[in-house]
Amino acid sequence: MTMLQAITFDLDDTLWDNHGVMARTEEGHYRWLLEALETWRGVRQEKALALSHEGGGLDYLQRRQQLAKEVPERRGDFTWLRLRALEAQLEDAGLHRSAALMWASAAMNEFHRLRVQVTPHPEAAGLLAALAERYQLAAITNGNIHLKRQPLAGYFPVAIAAGELLAPKPDPTPFLTALSRLNVAPESAMHVGDSWQEDVLPAQQLGMHVVWISEAEDQPLPPRVHRIAHIKELPSVLEKLERHHSGGVYSH
Numbered sequence: 001m002t003m004l005q006a007i008t009f010d011l012d013d014t015l016w017d018n019h020g021v022m023a024r025t026e027e028g029h030y031r032w033l034l035e036a037l038e039t040w041r042g043v044r045q046e047k048a049l050a051l052s053h054e055g056g057g058l059d060y061l062q063r064r065q066q067l068a069k070e071v072p073e074r075r076g077d078f079t080w081l082r083l084r085a086l087e088a089q090l091e092d093a094g095l096h097r098s099a100a101l102m103w104a105s106a107a108m109n110e111f112h113r114l115r116v117q118v119t120p121h122p123e124a125a126g127l128l129a130a131l132a133e134r135y136q137l138a139a140i141t142n143g144n145i146h147l148k149r150q151p152l153a154g155y156f157p158v159a160i161a162a163g164e165l166l167a168p169k170p171d172p173t174p175f176l177t178a179l180s181r182l183n184v185a186p187e188s189a190m191h192v193g194d195s196w197q198e199d200v201l202p203a204q205q206l207g208m209h210v211v212w213i214s215e216a217e218d219q220p221l222p223p224r225v226h227r228i229a230h231i232k233e234l235p236s237v238l239e240k241l242e243r244h245h246s247g248g249v250y251s252h
């Protein structure tokens, strides 16, 4: 076995809990859009659009789902889907095309402003700083968080937005892209993530080591896969692996 040289990380629900920020972002950017539009139309003495937060929000979701079916290669490019869905919704609600484009884009700026307000686990920054001294690090996400503006961006010289690559995980492309940018063979790399389907299986099948973040204690694990309940337990897995590689107690 070769020594581990690189570690790739999933972001959402691996380095931070994503649920709260996603719910606030979803609700917040659409509310912002409706309020800003109402003010804008009020100033211009135009009547408010017939879009409510609830009905409009549902229609916005359905438009995204429909678009993902019609343009399957974009199904993981959530920013593109949102932008196109908002543009179409606003145009159908009576805005001129140029205004619809402008407001959809403004709403997505607000979306990204809210989306990067994640709170990494308190151990994450210190852990990544220590790992960076020893390993090359990369991030591979299916999410559409702004990769340069997220709070741990500084630790990831290589960061892959798989949805925008048009090949969301479990497609092997984002893993292979990261490995090629790091110039590391799969067997000398480890992927860390919380999704069995999107993180564990594809990385394991490529021959990478995998750390699965999960509470599922009774699940049988394929070779090279280790399970931990929280990212803070990662150093103990690495220690075991490194001891093994360096011909320590485990190989005698």
Ligand SMILES: [Mg+2]
Binding pocket: 010, 011, 012, 013, 014, 193, 194, 195
């Ligand atoms: Mg995740």
